[in-house]
Amino acid sequence: MKKSFISLVGILAINIVIHFYDLFYLPPEKTLGHLYKIIYVHVPPAWISYLAFTISLISSILYIFKHKAVYDRISYASVILGVVDIGLSILLGSIFSKKAWGVYWEWREPRITSTFILFMVYLGYIALRQSITDIERSKKISAVYSIMAFVTIPISYISVRIFGSLHPLPLLSPEMKLALYLTFLTNLLLYLWCLKNLYSYLSYKEKLLEVGE
Numbered sequence: 001m002k003k004s005f006i007s008l009v010g011i012l013a014i015n016i017v018i019h020f021y022d023l024f025y026l027p028p029e030k031t032l033g034h035l036y037k038i039i040y041v042h043v044p045p046a047w048i049s050y051l052a053f054t055i056s057l058i059s060s061i062l063y064i065f066k067h068k069a070v071y072d073r074i075s076y077a078s079v080i081l082g083v084v085d086i087g088l089s090i091l092l093g094s095i096f097s098k099k100a101w102g103v104y105w106e107w108r109e110p111r112i113t114s115t116f117i118l119f120m121v122y123l124g125y126i127a128l129r130q131s132i133t134d135i136e137r138s139k140k141i142s143a144v145y146s147i148m149a150f151v152t153i154p155i156s157y158i159s160v161r162i163f164g165s166l167h168p169l170p171l172l173s174p175e176m177k178l179a180l181y182l183t184f185l186t187n188l189l190l191y192l193w194c195l196k197n198l199y200s201y202l203s204y205k206e207k208l209l210e211v212g213e
Contacts, residue, residue, distance in 0.1 A: 004197060011193055015186045022179050030171055038096045040180060044187040046089040046115070050153055052082030052191065053122065057150045060143040069206070072139045075146055077198040079125050081191055086119050114156040121149045135206070 022040040029036035059075035062068070093112065094104045107113055125145050132138035172180065 004193075008193055011186070011189045015190060018179075018183050018186050022183060026176060026179055027173075029176070035096070035099055038092060038099075040183050042089055042092040042096060043180065044184040045085040045092075047184055048187050048191050049082040049086035049089065051188075052078045052085065052195075053146075053150060053153060055195075056082065056146045060146040063139065063143045064147075069139075069203075072143065073199050073202045073206070074195070075143065076129065077195055077202055079122055079146065080198060081194050083119065083122050083126065085187075085191070086115065086122070090115060090119060111156065114152070118152040118156050121152050125149055 019040065023037055026037065028034045056075040056078040059071040059078065063071035063075065090112075093115075097106055097109075097112070098104045105112065125142065128145060129138055129142045132141060
C-alpha cells in the first residue's frame with residue numbers, strides 16, 4: 001500500500017510539472033493565442049479513453065474465448081477509467097467551445113456529438129453491468145456489450161472526415177507537439193496506476209461476494 005501511494009505521488013508530481021510547463025512556459029499559438037493550451041488538458045484524456053476502450057475490447061474478446069476472470073476485471077476497470085477520461089475531455093471541450101464559439105455546446109460539431117454518444121454508450125455498459133445480479137451472466141453480457149460498443153470509436157473518428165469539423169486546428173510547433181506527447185505519457189502513467197489498483201479492488205470485491213454466497 002505504501003509503495004503504491006508513493007508511486008501515485010510521483011506520477012502526480014510529474015503531471016503537475018508537465019502541465020505547469022505547458023500552461024505557463026509554452027508560447028502562444030499563431031491563430032488561437034493562449035487559448036490553444038487547453039488541448040494539453042483536453043486531448044490527452046480523450047486519447048487515454050480510446051486506449052482504455054481498446055483494452056476493454058481486447059480483454060472482452062479474451063474473456064469470451066478463455067473464460068478467465070482476469071480479463072473480465074481488466075475490461076470492466078478499463079471501461080470505468082475510460083468513461084471518466086472521456087467525460088473529463090467533454091467537460092474541458094465545452095469550456096473551449098464557450099471561448100471559441102460563444103456557446104458551451106455546439107451540436108453542429110460532429111466530433112462533439114459523436115464523442116457524447118460514445119460517452120453515453122459506455123456509461124450504459126456500467127449501468128447494464130450494475131443491473132445484472134447474476135455475476136457470471138453479467139460478465140458474459142458485459143463482454144459482448146463492450147465488443148459492440150467499440151464501434152462508436154471509429155464512428156467518432158470517421159464522422160469528422162465525412163461531415164467536416166468546426167474545430168479550429170492550432171498549428172503546433174515541434175516544441176508544442178513534444179509537450180502534448182509528454183502530457184499524454186504522464187496521463188498514461190496515471191491511467192496504468194488507476195487500472196492496477198481498480199483491478200485489485202474489483203478482485204477483492206468479487207472474492208467477498210463469493211464468500212458471502
